[in-house]
Amino acid sequence: MNIIKAIYNFIVGDMxxxxxxxxxxxxxxxxNTVSGLSALRGASGIIMILGTxxxxxLTLTREVRGHRAR
Structure with missing residues (x-):
């Protein structure tokens, strides 16, 4: 189990x-699959960047707040 957790922490780092x-x-x-949303396909790159x-x-903010509380 420790090996799986180590691999998870290495690849992702956070849930x-x-x-x-x-x-x-x-x-x-x-x-890309729903035809009603086809007008937004051109913005998929921007959506990916903004989502990421x-x-x-959010993760960085959570980490900073966690270190301040300690």
Whole structure:
């Protein structure tokens, strides 16, 4: 079990990052598969960048607040 946790921590590092990126990718998949959302396909790159930056900012903010409380 320790090996799996070590690999997870090396690749992802945080559950918020993993879930946030998965949600962002699922939104992009919906944009590409649902015909009603075809107008937003051109903005998929911007959506990916903004989603990733938001997730990383949330994680960094949580880490900074956690270190201040200690």
């Amino acid at each position: 918020v990052i993993l879930i946030g990126i998965i949600v962002t990718v699922l939104i992009l998949v919906l944009l 930056l938001t997730v990383l900012t």
